[in-house]
Amino acid sequence: MTDLAHAPTPDAAALKTNLRTRLGDGLPPPSTLVGGVILLFWIVCAVFGHLFVPFDPYAEDFLAMLAPPDATHWFGTDTLGRDILSRIVVGSRDILLVAPLATLAGVTAGSFIGLVLGYFDGWVDAIGARLLDALMAFPFIVLVTMTLVALGPSNLTVVLVIGIAYAPLVARTVRTAVRQERERDYVSAARLAGESPIGIMLFEILPNVRETILVELITRLATPSSPSPR
Structure with missing residues (x-):
């Protein structure tokens, strides 16, 4: 008897289902959210990248040419010894x-x-x-x-x-x-x-x-x- 008293009416249940459907339809798909986060990341790199790059992107180091990724150069270095991660971040601008x-x-x-x-x-x-x-x-x-x-x-x-x-x-x-x-x-x-x-x-x-x-x-x-x- 108690369960029947507290059970939602059919209209209330339909209203809750409709509300959940509307809220779910209003959210962007996961691919849009992921794409937006990636785009925001590169915009931040383009605007503020020069403030947190680990190395000068144009500084040449002939003793570190084509170095593999390590703890110092996360993405390695290019043929002139320049840090690739720094060049990617600054180059995004x-x-x-x-x-x-x-x-x-x-x-x-x-x-x-x-x-x-x-x-x-x-x-x-x-x-x-x-x-x-x-x-x-x-x-x-x-x-x-x-x-x-x-x-x-x-x-x-x-x-x-x-x-x-x-x-x-x-x-x-x-x-x-x-x-x-x-x-x-x-x-x-x-x-x-x-x-x-x-x-x-x-x-x-x-x-x-x-x-x-x-x-x-x-x-x-x-x-x-x-x-x-x-």
Whole structure:
């Protein structure tokens, strides 16, 4: 009799189950939490890494070249005797700075080129597509060498090189998406309404290919890139 008196009603039990479900759905998945912790760790290294690195990341020690990991050098040393752990921690600043800027530059330039080539047909698309093919066929190491000779080693050089390398890849993808969109009825209606080609590209087609551009942005951002040479 006592158990029946204290037993929750069906409505109360359903309410508790619903509450647990809602709370569980509101929590991010474990992979998101782990990824967030890793990202936070590298952000802290990028901002405050110079305060707690065990060694000068640029100091060369020819007596400790290619040393294996030990209690002194946790990650060992490189061919010049520099502490690898210190270089990783300090180098994360360049990675977190260069990678987003280079990706944004490449995706922005590639999206603009893809919009123009995808919207305009004829000689504009033919010449532009051939130029993209030629740029993609150009050896990347030669492009890097030429840019380093012209501008010198710096973060700006790395951003320009990676941006130039990414732009043709993004442009080809965006061009294909734009060519599909330009045949749709809303584009024809915009032409009949007297809207300019720039207005159609920016205000009609671009919002409808933003998912493609976003995928390219995330994909290129996740592609490994090297920090600036020191």
